[in-house]
Amino acid sequence: MKFTQSRNSFKLGLAATAAAFALVAGPALAQQPIKIGAFLSVTGGAAFLGDPEQKTLELYVDKINKDGGVLGRKLLLVSYDSAGNAEKARTFVKRLIEEDKVDVIVGGSTTGETMAVVPLVEAAQVPFISLAGAVVIVEPVKKWVFKTPQTDRMACEKIFVDMNARKLSKIALISGNGGFDKSMRAECLKVAATHHIEVLADETYGAGDTDMTAQLTKIKNAAGVQAVLNAGFGQGPAIVTKNYRQVGITLPLYQSHGVASKEFIKLAGVASEGVRLPAGALLVADGLPASDPQRAVLVSYKHDYEAQYKSDVSTFGGHAWDGLMLAVNAMKKTGSTDKAKVRDAIESTRGFVGIDGIFNMSPTDHMGLSLDAFRMLEIKGGDWTLVK
Numbered sequence: 001m002k003f004t005q006s007r008n009s010f011k012l013g014l015a016a017t018a019a020a021f022a023l024v025a026g027p028a029l030a031q032q033p034i035k036i037g038a039f040l041s042v043t044g045g046a047a048f049l050g051d052p053e054q055k056t057l058e059l060y061v062d063k064i065n066k067d068g069g070v071l072g073r074k075l076l077l078v079s080y081d082s083a084g085n086a087e088k089a090r091t092f093v094k095r096l097i098e099e100d101k102v103d104v105i106v107g108g109s110t111t112g113e114t115m116a117v118v119p120l121v122e123a124a125q126v127p128f129i130s131l132a133g134a135v136v137i138v139e140p141v142k143k144w145v146f147k148t149p150q151t152d153r154m155a156c157e158k159i160f161v162d163m164n165a166r167k168l169s170k171i172a173l174i175s176g177n178g179g180f181d182k183s184m185r186a187e188c189l190k191v192a193a194t195h196h197i198e199v200l201a202d203e204t205y206g207a208g209d210t211d212m213t214a215q216l217t218k219i220k221n222a223a224g225v226q227a228v229l230n231a232g233f234g235q236g237p238a239i240v241t242k243n244y245r246q247v248g249i250t251l252p253l254y255q256s257h258g259v260a261s262k263e264f265i266k267l268a269g270v271a272s273e274g275v276r277l278p279a280g281a282l283l284v285a286d287g288l289p290a291s292d293p294q295r296a297v298l299v300s301y302k303h304d305y306e307a308q309y310k311s312d313v314s315t316f317g318g319h320a321w322d323g324l325m326l327a328v329n330a331m332k333k334t335g336s337t338d339k340a341k342v343r344d345a346i347e348s349t350r351g352f353v354g355i356d357g358i359f360n361m362s363p364t365d366h367m368g369l370s371l372d373a374f375r376m377l378e379i380k381g382g383d384w385t386l387v388k
Helices: 002-030 049-066 086-098 112-122 153-165 179-191 213-221 236-246 262-272 281-287 295-309 315-334 341-345
Strands: 034-042 074-083 105-106 126-128 143-146 170-175 200-205 225-232 254-255 276-279 350-353 358-360 375-380 383-386
Touching: 002 276, 034 086, 034 315, 049 074, 049 213, 049 295, 049 315, 074 086, 105 236, 105 315, 112 126, 112 143, 112 179, 126 315, 143 262, 153 179, 153 225, 153 254, 153 276, 153 375, 170 213, 179 225, 200 213, 200 315, 213 236, 236 254, 236 262, 236 375, 254 383, 276 281, 281 295, 281 315, 281 375, 295 315, 315 350
Parallel strands: 034 074, 034 105, 105 126, 126 143, 170 200, 170 225, 225 254, 254 276
Antiparallel strands: 276 375, 350 358, 375 383
C-alpha cells in the first residue's frame, strides 16, 4: 500500500509540475515571434526594386507590431540582400528555411532569383509570395508559390489594347537579355496576333550595354513600323529612351511595368516625355476618384511610405505591401501559422484590395489579378498621368 501511495504521489507531483510548466511555457511560446522571411535585391543592378521593397516590409512590420502584432504575437522580419544574384538567393532561402525557420517567405525582387528558389520552397513546403513579374513564376501553378505583381503577359496585352485604340498595329520590339526581359518579349510575341499586332523588327541588347543606337537605327530604318515596345527593366530602358530621341525616332514608345518608378523618369530625363507604360494605380493614387475601390489603400500606403522615407513611392514597394498583407491576412483567417493552413488561406483569397489590384486567387491562379489591375500611364511634364 505504501508503495502504491508513494507511486501515486509521484504521479501527482509530475502532473503538478507539468501543469506549472505549461502555465509558464504556454505564454512564453505564445510570445515567440512570427517570422517573415525575405530575400531582396537591396543593392546591385536591381536595387530600385529591392530597396523600396525592404523599406516597405520594415515599415509595416513595425506598424503591425505597434498595433499588437498578429494572433497576439509580434512579427520578426528576417531579411537578406541577394543583390539580384540567383545563387545568393538560393543560399539565403536555404538559411531562411533550415536555420531561421521562418513561417512564410515574402521576397524575390527579380524573376531569375525567384525561379532559382522555387524548388527549395516547394520541397520544404513553405508558403512563398514572390515580388517578381514574369508569368513563369505562377504558370504552371506551383503549390507553395504565389506572386503579387501583374505579369509580363498582362503588360503586353495592356499595351496592345492601347495600341489598338490608337490604331497602331505594326511595331518593333527591343528587349534586354535578363530573365524578365526575355520572358516579356516571348509573351508579347505569343499574344501579338491575338491583338492584331504585327512585329516587323525584333532587336536585343545586353545587360551591360550603355548605347543602343545601333539597334534603334535598324528600327528607325525598318519600313512600316508605327510604334516601339521596349521589354525590359533596370537602366537599359532609360538608355533606350535617351537613344531613341537621339537617333530621331518620333514614333510612340512604350515601356514595361518594370520601370514604373520615378527613378526611370530621373534616369531618362526629358527623353521620357510621352512614353507610355502599364502600371498599377499607385503612381496616380491622388488622381483617382473617391469611388475607386483601391484609392483609400493606395493613398494610405503612399502617405505612410513618403512620410517615413522622404522619397517618392514606387510600385515595387507596393508589391511587398501586398505580399506581407496577404500572408498576415491568411494567418488571421486561419488563426494559425501552420504552413499548410496559411498556404490554403492565401490560395482562397478573394476580394482582397491591395496595391497591385484586387486579388482573387484560386487553385488555378496563384496571382489573382485581372487586366483591370493595370492602368495605362503616360509621362507628361516629368510626372505620371493617367491615359483616359
